[in-house]
Amino acid sequence: MEPATSLKKGPWSPEEDRKLVSYIMRYGIWNWRQMPRYAGLERTGKSCRLRWVNYLRPDVRRGPFDMEEVSILIHLYQSLGNKWSAIAAQLPGRTDNDIKNFFHTHLKKLLKMNNATAGAGAGAPSRPKPSIRAKRLISQTVATNLINNTVSAAAPPPPPPESPDSWNSEIYQVSVVDVNNNNNNINFSETPQDYNSSPQVVILESSPNSFAPPLSGEAGLHQLPYTAAPAAVTVDMKMNFSSSSDVDDTAFWYDMLAEAERL
DNA sequence: AACCGTTCCAACCGCAAACGG
DNA sequence: CCCGTTTGCGGTTGGAACGGT
Numbered sequence: 001m002e003p004a005t006s007l008k009k010g011p012w013s014p015e016e017d018r019k020l021v022s023y024i025m026r027y028g029i030w031n032w033r034q035m036p037r038y039a040g041l042e043r044t045g046k047s048c049r050l051r052w053v054n055y056l057r058p059d060v061r062r063g064p065f066d067m068e069e070v071s072i073l074i075h076l077y078q079s080l081g082n083k084w085s086a087i088a089a090q091l092p093g094r095t096d097n098d099i100k101n102f103f104h105t106h107l108k109k110l111l112k113m114n115n116a117t118a119g120a121g122a123g124a125p126s127r128p129k130p131s132i133r134a135k136r137l138i139s140q141t142v143a144t145n146l147i148n149n150t151v152s153a154a155a156p157p158p159p160p161p162e163s164p165d166s167w168n169s170e171i172y173q174v175s176v177v178d179v180n181n182n183n184n185n186i187n188f189s190e191t192p193q194d195y196n197s198s199p200q201v202v203i204l205e206s207s208p209n210s211f212a213p214p215l216s217g218e219a220g221l222h223q224l225p226y227t228a229a230p231a232a233v234t235v236d237m238k239m240n241f242s243s244s245s246d247v248d249d250t251a252f253w254y255d256m257l258a259e260a261e262r263l
Numbered sequence: 264a265a266c267c268g269t270t271c272c273a274a275c276c277g278c279a280a281a282c283g284g
Numbered sequence: 285c286c287c288g289t290t291t292g293c294g295g296t297t298g299g300a301a302c303g304g305t
Contacts, residue, residue, distance in 0.1 A: 009274080009275075010273095010274075010275090010298090010299095011273070011274075011299095012273090012274090031290080032290075032291070033289085033290065033291090045290080045291090046275090046276095046290095046291085046292095047274075047275080049291075049292085050273085050274065050275085051273090051274085053292095054273075054274085055273075055274095082294070082295090083293090083294090084293075084294065085292075085293060085294085096292090096293070096294080097272085097273080097274085097294095098272090100293095100294070100295085101271075101272055101273085102272095104271095104272095104295095105270070105271055105272080106271095
């Protein structure tokens, strides 16, 4: 039983985080219910466990899901259902809470509507429009996927998707650059031995109209983990998306879903 | 600038499973 | 097996951030 005294609820302060982390680093996890008392925290053991598992644990992976993770998530959901912890076990660094949130905010509606409209003809219910945040997230996964595909295949990058006429407003841009060379062209060497270090690849966002602050970190920059493969390719691509609310670009989204399911 | 509706996610709650005496 | 305690899981929610008007 948790004590009935007034324990703190709500968001954790940096000081509380520090106390919890330093306690666990020093003494480990021995009893969640007792621990907060010894760690000087006025929290329930349950709250401490949640904070540690979902946020403070050093191996928690933060940031957007990449295409491979989305693919795994979709496949596992289709075979396991809402067994979030089982799915999380297959996605290193992702917590069940992360996965649950990602599913509910990005995938549930799309999967539901996709199933409902699969093979449906005229008169099918209209597809939902994805949110701008989700667009931003997926645009990053697209870029990641293109990088990986391009590099592993040692082939030229695919041409940018042909835009419908209605996509004439270039207000969102994802660029892949090598920041070490300050250059949009990443020239990979011919052989693996030529590598001393991998180019640092980042996704750059530009937001001339409405894409104000980036998801995190330094303005306009999102870093992606990247390991260069032995290949002789040049990556130079830009993908342009319209996010104008009156443009129906949901077809693009369903293509993304299909791509994730295909992988 | 102000307002309002929507999106997103950290954190909560209730319940079930696991544990152990 | 029983029963109290602890841990883990999944659904839900509060509120900050965001985007549109």
